[in-house]
Amino acid sequence: MERPKIKMPAGALIACILIVVFLLACLAGGILLVMSGGLHDLINNRSASATPAPTSAAPDPTEPAETETVSESPDATPAPDNTNKPSSSLIIAGTQASPDTEKTEIIARCLEAVVSIDITMMNGSEDVYAGSGSGVIITQDGYIATCNHVVEGAAKVYVYLNDGTRYEAEIIGTDSVTDIAVVKLKADGKKFSCATLGSSSVLKAGESVYAIGNALGELSNTVTEGIISGLDRDIEIGGQRMTLLQTSAAINSGNSGGALFLSDGTLIGIVNAKSSGQTSSGATIEGLGFAVPIDLAKPIISDIMDYGFVTGRPYLGVTTKNVSYGMGMFSYYTYPQVISVLPGSPAEKAGIQENDVITAINGKAVNSSAELRVTINTFSIGETVTITIQRGNSSFDVNVTLLEKTSE
Numbered sequence: 588m589e590r591p592k593i594k595m596p597a598g599a600l601i602a603c604i605l606i607v608v609f610l611l612a613c614l615a616g617g618i619l620l621v622m623s624g625g626l627h628d629l630i631n632n633r634s635a636s637a638t639p640a641p642t643s644a645a646p647d648p649t650e651p652a653e654t655e656t657v658s659e660s661p662d663a664t665p666a667p668d669n670t671n672k673p674s675s676s677l678i679i680a681g682t683q684a685s686p687d688t689e690k691t692e693i694i695a696r697c698l699e700a701v702v703s704i705d706i707t708m709m710n711g712s713e714d715v716y717a718g719s720g721s722g723v724i725i726t727q728d729g730y731i732a733t734c735n736h737v738v739e740g741a742a743k744v745y746v747y748l749n750d751g752t753r754y755e756a757e758i759i760g761t762d763s764v765t766d767i768a769v770v771k772l773k774a775d776g777k778k779f780s781c782a783t784l785g786s787s788s789v790l791k792a793g794e795s796v797y798a799i800g801n802a803l804g805e806l807s808n809t810v811t812e813g814i815i816s817g818l819d820r821d822i823e824i825g826g827q828r829m830t831l832l833q834t835s836a837a838i839n840s841g842n843s844g845g846a847l848f849l850s851d852g853t854l855i856g857i858v859n860a861k862s863s864g865q866t867s868s869g870a871t872i873e874g875l876g877f878a879v880p881i882d883l884a885k886p887i888i889s890d891i892m893d894y895g896f897v898t899g900r901p902y903l904g905v906t907t908k909n910v911s912y913g914m915g916m917f918s919y920y921t922y923p924q925v926i927s928v929l930p931g932s933p934a935e936k937a938g939i940q941e942n943d944v945i946t947a948i949n950g951k952a953v954n955s956s957a958e959l960r961v962t963i964n965t966f967s968i969g970e971t972v973t974i975t976i977q978r979g980n981s982s983f984d985v986n987v988t989l990l991e992k993t994s995e
Contacts, residue, residue, distance in 0.1 A: 694797060699748075699749050700846070702722045703746070704731075704844060706718055706742075708741060719804030719805075720843045721843060721846075731756065731770050734844040735761040762897045765829065765884065767879060782846060782854040784854050788882045791818075796855070798846070812836055813835035813836030820833045843860070855880070857879045859877060898991065900968075904932020907925055908956060910922060922953065922977070923958075945959060945976060946982070968990060969989065971987065972987055
């Protein structure tokens with residue numbers, strides 16, 4: 588009798604085949620994983636033996652810390668030259684490139700030479716704060732160049748160095764024509780960082796510059812960067828025509844008397860003015876700053892340091908203040924009134940006295956002390972001018988021969 592055949596259902600057969608395929612796939616994957624791990628270790632071992640780790644150099648703070656120590660092999664080949672490869676600080680996300688140390692070092696040296704200036708004036712019998720400005724130390728023994736309008740009329744001058752140290756300073760001399768003044772720190776025997784004087788005559792438009800000063804009278808030694816925007820600008824300031832450098836570096840109130848440095852750190856100008864606001868036609872003014880060129884300032888500074896005044900200039904020999912003078916409620920005008928007469932001066936020789944009011948020169952009205960100074964400087968040494976004087980209720984003319992000042 589024939590034994591009956593047992594038939595496997597089709598579904599069970601398919602399931603068995605799938606199980607076998609799965610097991611074979613797992614076995615193959617395991618073999619590949621083991622092989623790849625061994626290959627990875629082999630590559631790492633070869634790399635470690637080919638490039639020995641440095642043993643004495645300090646770790647680079649920009650690189651991640653190593654968690655595995657690789658021993659140095661005595662038979663290893665030298666590490667490749669990476670001179671032309673970019674710095675790792677440029678590659679790692681979230682870090683900055685190495686700073687331009689030359690530029691920052693130059694600015695740091697410039698900052699040491701720039702000072703902030705506060706002045707006081709007498710209000711009756713009281714000495715009160717009257718304003719702030721800037722200055723730049725030009726000699727190691729503490730001579731400082733600044734602007735005439737920063738210290739003009741000051742009773743006391745206080746200077747603050749970059750580190751905040753305060754010194755009192757004396758006014759050596761001023762010059763309203765160029766708006767330059769020189770003060771000296773009262774610190775005998777001390778040596779100070781000072782600026783290196785450059786040359787403004789070789790400047791070209793577009794050269795990079797730094798303006799440093801006491802911005803707003805509060806932010807001491809603020810640094811702004813710009814370019815030389817123009818050369819030999821003919822600008823009128825306080826009634827005085829001046830030939831100035833123009834810069835795009837931001838200039839603010841309090842910057843007057845501060846420094847304009849070329850990008851190499853040499854002093855090429857004394858900051859003295861800025862234009863802001865709007866013109867008479869309504870145009871907005873932006874980015875217009877001005878400085879006295881250092882080549883113009885040098886002889887002025889030297890004369891003031893040597894003599895206390897600028898030589899080669901005509902002088903009248905009076906100190907004045909502005910007063911309102913006239914008759915009636917609506918007839919008052921501002922004129923300079925004489926408050927002192929220098930002995931031996933052209934004014935004294937002509938008979939000008941204290942309390943005289945100067946109303947005109949050569950028939951042209953003079954309406955302020957600044958205008959008087961500007962007008963006198965338009966004449967030559969030895970020239971005779973006619974000055975109209977109001978003395979009490981009398982008005983008369985005197986002829987004055989202008990001379991060169993030879994002593995303080």
